[in-house]
Amino acid sequence: MASETNVVEADALGDEIAELEEQIAATKKQLKIQASTIIASIPSQSLVKESSRSRSKNNKKLLKGLQGQETHQQQCLHRICNPVTAFKVHDPDPNAVDDGHVLGLRFEVMSRSQFLKPYYVMLNRPYSKFSALRVHRHTLPSAIPLAGLAARHLPAPKPEDGNPPLQDLDQFVRTLRREIIRYHNRLGISADLRRALGLHQVTEEDTEPTSIVEVGIADIEAKQIKLTWADERHGRLVMDDDGKVTKFSVFGVDGRDWETTKSLFDRPQRIEEVVEKLKQSSTS
Amino acid sequence: MARLSVPNTARLPSSVRVDASTSAVVKSLNRLTRESLISLALDWLDESAFPNSTPFLRARMSEEEEEEDNDEDSEDIYPPARTVEDLRQLYEDMRQQKGSKRDVVSRILEGDWRHGLTLYQLAMADFAYLDEHPTSQKWNAYQILPLQKPSHTEDEQLLKVDKESLQAPRFHPSTFLQNLQDQVLPDVKAHYHFHRLQEFPLLLLRIFVIDSPYNSALALSSLDQSGTVTNFDASRTVYLAFPDGSPSIYTTKSQGTGSAGTGESRSLQNLIIDGVPKALSRPMERYTVKSTGITTRNLTALLDMKGPGRGNAAGGGWSIYSDEKNKQSPLDAMLPTPPGSREQSASTSSRKRGAPLTQSQRDRKRARAAAQSRFGDSASISDGKGIERFEVVLQDPFPVTSRNLPALEENQEEDSEDGETQGRINRRRSKVESVLQQAVQDIDDMDDVNEVDTSSSHWTPMLKVTFSGPHVFAGIRQLVEAGIIDGKRMPGWMTGEETVTKGVVHRGRIRGYKGSGI
Secondary structure, eight states, X not given: XXXXXXXXXXXXXXXXXXXXXXXXXXXXXXXXXXXXXXXXXXXXXXXXXXXXXXXXXXXXXXXXXXXXXXXXXXXXXXXXXXXXXXXEEEOOOTTOGGGGEEEEEEEOOEETTEEOOOEXXXXXXXXXXXXXXXXXXXXXXXXXXXXXXXXXXXXXXXXXXXSOOOOOHHHHHHHHHHHHHHHHHHHHHHHHHHHXXXXXXXXXXXXXXXXXXXXXXXXXXXXEEEEEETTSOEEEEEEOTTXXXXXXXXXXXXXXXXXXXXXXXXXXXXXXXXXXXXXXXXXX | OOOOOOOOSOOOOTTOEEOTTOHHHHHHHXXXXXXXXXXXXXXXXXXXXXXXXXXXXXXXXXXXXXXXXXXXXXXXXXXXXXXXXXXXXXXXXXXXXXXXXXXXXXXXXXXXXXXXXXXXXXXXXXXXXXXXXGGGSOEEEEEEEEBOOOOSSOSSOOOOBOTTOOOOOOOOHHHHHHHHHHXXXXXXXXXXXXXXXXXXXXXEXXXXXXXXXXXXXXXXXXXXXXXXXXXXGGOEEEEEEEETTSSEEEEEOOEESSOOOHHHHHHHHHHHHHHHHHHHOBTTBOEEXXXXXXXXXXXXXXXXXXXXXXXXXXXXXXXXXXXXXXOOXXXXXXXXXXXTHXXXXXXXXXXXXXXXXXXXXXXXXXXXXXXXXHHTTOOOTTXXXXXXXXXXXXXXXXXXXXXXXXXXXXXXHHOGGGTTHHHHHHHHHHHHXXXXXXXXXXXXXXXXXXXXXXXXXXXXOOEEEEEESSSHHHHXXXXXXXXXXXXXXXXXXXXXXXOOSEEEEETTEETTOTXXXX
């Protein structure tokens, strides 16, 4: 009997401890948010700076926190205003080239008015005679032709060559960012289409034969969109780099469906226009 | 008179039956669990699969025969069902009941499909096994690279990889299959089956190859006209996997069901690897495949290292940049916590409570921090991305400088068979170190990727190090955390940041910048 009550008590205590720990974590997070908000406000900043003459321990800590907050805010401001920001990284590998100096590039991507996780490209200088850059690490998806762009704009010098080829970091970054944004826009188009057709939530009952039931990306670069209608027609849409639809075809059960193809796509046009037509044809 | 069968290059149709008593058929069913066998049988009875997996039904017999058969029915353990619905119901009932796996296997082989399983059914059985055991195959990863466009001035030229190309190869399953079929010689017949695994974003292609000129049931007949050769036993199976959104391809080594020679299976492997780029290519758009030096059984790890995500060229400690969870929006005004700070805060609170840390505790903490800084959040034992084998060949000259010392010491630990050389190495190190340190430093100073190795005069043994275990890099991380490996001086390739499983180490780095793939 006694042991049973003990177990029950221990369980209750354990629950209580877990609950309290949760509270502590929540409060700590709250405290952090409040602290950073207070320290970031201009009046409090000026207050801290004014009282910086008194060299108490607390004051030093406050100043340090203020400095950290200021640099962080500056970094955030740069990241908000510039789509590409650079930073310095130290390669922890003891055998790293160039004493582990690495130039990091941060490419911001946005989707539906939110910042996504940025893409990173790390460059180092492995050549002793030249200060040429080379891609060291990156977090880009395979759809971005990084290798091709690097070969075009950051050509590697050859040791026998007297004057190495010129590297154009600026152009490299520009074209790379362009490719990233294009890729994300293409991804966004198919996501928009899916959302507009109401495919993100599964509904079984209201499937008319003319409605599109499936929208998918069909290739690596997200340049092709695969469409499936409820009556087993399927179509393929091909766009070029700039989002212009170049090819569009619909196949029915018995061969090509020229009518639907013509009604949706009669001349080269923007992907957005085709998406609009698809929406109308699917909902009507 | 026998029907005339003309050898051609067509593929084997899915509806070709294999005798149900063939040992390979029995084996491939026996390795499945009871549940998956039943669901497989139900899949075969589905309308869409029906033409390729027709069961043995009573309705086939004429009525007269049926009356005669009535006597035999008592002896038949599995009397044939009348309709497909009956069979479906039967298997549904079996799913509810408990029973042994053997019952289901014998019911399939001796009852409902006693006239043989089709190639389609065998392919589905193999994929069901792969769904259950995703690590049962060893995968090699290849990268698909574009080739330069042939110029019209030269006729016979070896096409080079077009490094400046911005194209990504496009994969279309049916076109690919058609082109691949064109590469197959007429004296070999193959059966193809596409499948999507449940948990992985991959499209799998199973290629089942038989040495036979016929594309009818003759190809699979267990007894040839001469009465000796069994074709089915000489068959081989190869899997190709196409990851979604990544210009790479994974293959397995071919597996023979019978006693096919290893040389033969390798030539088939090469044949397929040669055929794949041709099948992917289109007019004015040619591709080649290049080995990436990744071989693993773990598909999750493979998709992480050569897949559609961010981790292709940012392994090891660099994974903090590719980690999707760690999302830092610039609109978030809160100061980010630098990595490793959580442990620090935990330790400060403990210090407040208790006595100051002892030396060993402090060392432990430092080792942990070093591991965190080198591995980031990667290489934890529970992340399911473990590779089981990591091989490197060290091409560095032997003299041990303070920089690559830990690497070599580690090698000694791993290569337990070289235990007796350790004493010699220590002696040699002390003698040669002072002389050669300068030379090595000179090499380091003019460090250049393109430069020829000038240190050939120094003793450079061929040293191959193989790490093996369930999760190699998690193991190395644990050694760092335990303080056995010095985390600060450990070479970068030991963290797995190059995202390869095979490589050549030169000047402490894996040659060829495997990770960035450039």
